[in-house]
Each structure stands twice: as C-alpha cells, then as structure tokens.
Amino acid sequence: MMRRHASRRAWIWLFRFQRAEFYRDLADMFRRNEAMISFFEGEIRISGRTRQRARAAALRGMLATYQLGGHAGQLSHLLDGVVPRGDAMMLTGVDRADDKAAALSALAVAVEKQSAMRAVVLAHSVLPLLMLPLCYVLISVLSDVILTIDRSTPIYVKEELWRGTNGWARDVAQASEAYGPFLMALFVGVIAAALASLPRWRGPLRLVVEGWPVYGLYRDFQSGMLFTAMAMLLSNGGTLRGSLEDIAQRSSLWMRWHLSRVLRALDENPTSTLEAFGRGILSPYMLARATTLQRTAANFSDVLVELGTREGDRVLEGVRRAALAANVALVGLLLLLCTFMGLATLTVPGKFSSLMEPATLMELKQSHEADALRRPR
Known part of the structure; x- marks a missing residue:
C-alpha cells in the first residue's frame, strides 16, 4: 500500500509539468459542453493507450474526487492535491x-x-x-x-x-x-x-x-x-x-x-x-x-x-x-x-x-x- 501511494505521488509530481496542456484540454471540454465524468473516463482510456502514466494517475484521482460528490463541480476542489498550491x-x-x-x-x-x-x-x-x-x-x-x-x-x-x-x-x-x-x-x-x-x-x-x-x-x-x-x-x-x-x-x-x-x-x-x-x-x-x-x-x-x-x-x-x-x-x-x-x-x-x-x-x-x-x- 505504501509503495502504491509513493508511486502515485511520483506520477502526480510528473503530471504537474504537463498541467498547462491539461488545462487547455479542460477548456475544450467546456467549449464542447461535454459532461465532466465522460471527459475523465474518456481521457483515462486514451492515457492508457498512449502510455501517459502520469496523466492517467492524475485523472484517476480527479475522477475519484468527482464521484465522491460534495464540491465535485468545482475545479479547485477536483484538482486539490493534484496541481501545485x-x-x-x-x-x-x-x-x-x-x-x-x-x-x-x-x-x-x-x-x-x-x-x-x-x-x-x-x-x-x-x-x-x-x-x-x-x-x-x-x-x-x-x-x-x-x-x-x-x-x-x-x-x-x-x-x-x-x-x-x-x-x-x-x-x-x-x-x-x-x-x-x-x-x-x-x-x-x-x-x-x-x-x-x-x-x-x-x-x-x-x-x-x-x-x-x-x-x-x-x-x-x-x-x-x-x-x-x-x-x-x-x-x-x-x-x-x-x-x-x-x-x-x-x-x-x-x-x-x-x-x-x-x-x-x-x-x-x-x-x-x-x-x-x-x-x-x-x-x-x-x-x-x-x-x-x-x-x-x-x-x-x-x-x-x-x-x-x-x-x-x-x-x-x-x-x-x-x-x-x-x-x-x-x-x-x-x-x-x-x-x-x-x-x-x-x-x-x-x-x-x-x-x-x-x-x-x-x-x-x-x-x-x-x-x-x-x-x-
């Protein structure tokens, strides 16, 4: 469990260097009026096929937060702990x-x-x-x-x-x-x-x-x-x-x-x-x-x-x-x-x-x- 958590944190850290591209993808999602859960699930599948492990780890974390409900619609809440403070x-x-x-x-x-x-x-x-x-x-x-x-x-x-x-x-x-x-x-x-x-x-x-x-x-x-x-x-x-x-x-x-x-x-x-x-x-x-x-x-x-x-x-x-x-x-x-x-x-x-x-x-x-x-x- 500890090893899996450390591995996830390492992938999240690497994802932070790619987050500008991710923000543009999110912008395209809002322009297309795509449902957020559909966006996360679709991007996770794409990341798996293209072997973008850092992006996939970050997206899984966001999807899990979104599915918990609460403030799920707020991007600041969804990306908390994924992007830098x-x-x-x-x-x-x-x-x-x-x-x-x-x-x-x-x-x-x-x-x-x-x-x-x-x-x-x-x-x-x-x-x-x-x-x-x-x-x-x-x-x-x-x-x-x-x-x-x-x-x-x-x-x-x-x-x-x-x-x-x-x-x-x-x-x-x-x-x-x-x-x-x-x-x-x-x-x-x-x-x-x-x-x-x-x-x-x-x-x-x-x-x-x-x-x-x-x-x-x-x-x-x-x-x-x-x-x-x-x-x-x-x-x-x-x-x-x-x-x-x-x-x-x-x-x-x-x-x-x-x-x-x-x-x-x-x-x-x-x-x-x-x-x-x-x-x-x-x-x-x-x-x-x-x-x-x-x-x-x-x-x-x-x-x-x-x-x-x-x-x-x-x-x-x-x-x-x-x-x-x-x-x-x-x-x-x-x-x-x-x-x-x-x-x-x-x-x-x-x-x-x-x-x-x-x-x-x-x-x-x-x-x-x-x-x-x-x-x-």
Missing part, C-alpha cells in the same frame, strides 16, 4: 468565471509563464553550483604552490617576499590549508541559510536586502507569480482586496507579510494603490512599469491584469535580469578569488627568484642579522 487561487478564479473555457486557457498561459520564470532561475543556478567545487579544488592546488614556496624560503627572505598582495595570497593559502573544508562547508551553509530564509524571513531588515542579488531574484520571481494569480482573479470578477486576501491565505510567510503590508497601506489610504504596492514587493523596474501603465488605466486592478497577462514578457525579462545579476555576483566572487590566487602563483615565484639571487640574498641575510642584534634580549 500556487494554482489553487487561480482555479478559484476559474470557478467564479462565467466563461470557464476562456479562463482555463488564460490559466494555461499563466502556468507556462510561471514555468518559464522557473526555468530561467534554474538555468542561472547551474553555473554557480558547478563552479563552487571546481573553484575549491583550483584554490587548493594554487594554495599548495604558494605554501610550498613559503616552506622553502629562508626566514630572512620571507618578510620581503610576502609584502603587499603576495602576503594576502599567502594568508588565503594558509586559510585554505588550515580551514579549507570548514570554509567550504561554511560557504555552502550560508548559501543554504539564505535560500531557506527566502520564503520565511520578514521584518525591516529584510527590506534592506531585497535588492541584493539572491533576494532580489526571489522578489522578482514571486512578484511575477503574484501578477499571474492576480490577473486570473481580477479578470474573473474578483476585487483587488479580496484577491489579495485570497492569495495571502495560500502564500509563503514572506508573501503573506508583504501582502499584509499592502493591505494595511490600503486601509490607511485606499486611493494610493501604487504606493501600497511600492513598499517592497515590486522591483524598481516593475514599479516604474506599473507607474507608466497607471497613467492610462481606469484603475490599478487593470494595471495588475496588464502586468499578469500582456506584460508577461516584460516580467519574464525582469526575472531574467535579476537571475543574471545573482549569477554574476556569485560566479564573479568565485572567479575573482581564483584569478587572484592564479596571479599570485605567477608573481610569487618571480619575486622569489629575484630575492634568491646571491647578492640580494646576502644583503637580506645581513639586514636580518643586524635587526636581530638590535632587538632587546
């Missing part, structure tokens, strides 16, 4: 819509836009994940070169050899040798803690870091998801406040906190909608775009619908820029450290060779001995 509020909008076929088609487009945003984020996450172990190995090798030179350098030459940036390179090499695994684990831990804090951390300090690469990327991604959900709810008869409250109920702690700030601002000044949304949930770019759209919009709900539908490419481009900034920041930091250590492995041997010239070596030795005699015993 992020779709739940948009499906509520579909349930409220008079033209369910058009609403489902819009939902399919919204899901595809969200998938595109996720793909952008994942694509820009691959390079830092690959670079981290490679940079760690490279820095370890370069550090070994520098420390080998340090161990073979006479004591009276070391002070001259390790001046300036060469000394910084030796400090990095010594830290790498002594604490390399710990620093690597610390770096990974900091990244993991930052990622874990994204949907949870709230408060005034969070507003300070919202523009930082990783946090800015998360804000822009979540704002894009918010726009698509708001567009679905508002275009199907929802009110601005009601839509915000509905989304907040099923959002992360971070999104709920931001939406509560928006709602409080609307309570204080119901006419300053743009200012309410400009309190941190929108990037400066998207805030500027919303300001532009508001000049010709009848109300701010129209602006949100525009951002969540026809402005989807601009929202995606904003997420892409934020992802690129985060990528450049993380990869650039790693490359900067590797480049610095690589240059040090060129400058240190050159400086070492010049200092080991007989005349220079003798001069340094005499200076060292003279300094030793002058030191109080």
Whole structure:
C-alpha cells in the first residue's frame, strides 16, 4: 500500500509539468459542453493507450474526487492535491468565471509563464553550483604552490617576499590549508541559510536586502507569480482586496507579510494603490512599469491584469535580469578569488627568484642579522 501511494505521488509530481496542456484540454471540454465524468473516463482510456502514466494517475484521482460528490463541480476542489498550491487561487478564479473555457486557457498561459520564470532561475543556478567545487579544488592546488614556496624560503627572505598582495595570497593559502573544508562547508551553509530564509524571513531588515542579488531574484520571481494569480482573479470578477486576501491565505510567510503590508497601506489610504504596492514587493523596474501603465488605466486592478497577462514578457525579462545579476555576483566572487590566487602563483615565484639571487640574498641575510642584534634580549 505504501509503495502504491509513493508511486502515485511520483506520477502526480510528473503530471504537474504537463498541467498547462491539461488545462487547455479542460477548456475544450467546456467549449464542447461535454459532461465532466465522460471527459475523465474518456481521457483515462486514451492515457492508457498512449502510455501517459502520469496523466492517467492524475485523472484517476480527479475522477475519484468527482464521484465522491460534495464540491465535485468545482475545479479547485477536483484538482486539490493534484496541481501545485500556487494554482489553487487561480482555479478559484476559474470557478467564479462565467466563461470557464476562456479562463482555463488564460490559466494555461499563466502556468507556462510561471514555468518559464522557473526555468530561467534554474538555468542561472547551474553555473554557480558547478563552479563552487571546481573553484575549491583550483584554490587548493594554487594554495599548495604558494605554501610550498613559503616552506622553502629562508626566514630572512620571507618578510620581503610576502609584502603587499603576495602576503594576502599567502594568508588565503594558509586559510585554505588550515580551514579549507570548514570554509567550504561554511560557504555552502550560508548559501543554504539564505535560500531557506527566502520564503520565511520578514521584518525591516529584510527590506534592506531585497535588492541584493539572491533576494532580489526571489522578489522578482514571486512578484511575477503574484501578477499571474492576480490577473486570473481580477479578470474573473474578483476585487483587488479580496484577491489579495485570497492569495495571502495560500502564500509563503514572506508573501503573506508583504501582502499584509499592502493591505494595511490600503486601509490607511485606499486611493494610493501604487504606493501600497511600492513598499517592497515590486522591483524598481516593475514599479516604474506599473507607474507608466497607471497613467492610462481606469484603475490599478487593470494595471495588475496588464502586468499578469500582456506584460508577461516584460516580467519574464525582469526575472531574467535579476537571475543574471545573482549569477554574476556569485560566479564573479568565485572567479575573482581564483584569478587572484592564479596571479599570485605567477608573481610569487618571480619575486622569489629575484630575492634568491646571491647578492640580494646576502644583503637580506645581513639586514636580518643586524635587526636581530638590535632587538632587546
């Protein structure tokens, strides 16, 4: 039984990547005025013949829910547990819509836009994940070169050899040798803690870091998801406040906190909608775009619908820029450290060779001995 349940959950998870196509099939069902039970039974048979096991598992779950009765006619109820929680509020909008076929088609487009945003984020996450172990190995090798030179350098030459940036390179090499695994684990831990804090951390300090690469990327991604959900709810008869409250109920702690700030601002000044949304949930770019759209919009709900539908490419481009900034920041930091250590492995041997010239070596030795005699015993 447990194995069967785990297998079903795995197929449901795979189905979620195909759900935009399923929403379009549902839209066609409503256009043809086909009975829902007939649709489920027919699609299950087709899925069996075409070996679409993920789709078949999802359809069986929906059919079982439909046959239980209750709220069976509500798509949000039928698809509960089958599609991600992020779709739940948009499906509520579909349930409220008079033209369910058009609403489902819009939902399919919204899901595809969200998938595109996720793909952008994942694509820009691959390079830092690959670079981290490679940079760690490279820095370890370069550090070994520098420390080998340090161990073979006479004591009276070391002070001259390790001046300036060469000394910084030796400090990095010594830290790498002594604490390399710990620093690597610390770096990974900091990244993991930052990622874990994204949907949870709230408060005034969070507003300070919202523009930082990783946090800015998360804000822009979540704002894009918010726009698509708001567009679905508002275009199907929802009110601005009601839509915000509905989304907040099923959002992360971070999104709920931001939406509560928006709602409080609307309570204080119901006419300053743009200012309410400009309190941190929108990037400066998207805030500027919303300001532009508001000049010709009848109300701010129209602006949100525009951002969540026809402005989807601009929202995606904003997420892409934020992802690129985060990528450049993380990869650039790693490359900067590797480049610095690589240059040090060129400058240190050159400086070492010049200092080991007989005349220079003798001069340094005499200076060292003279300094030793002058030191109080």
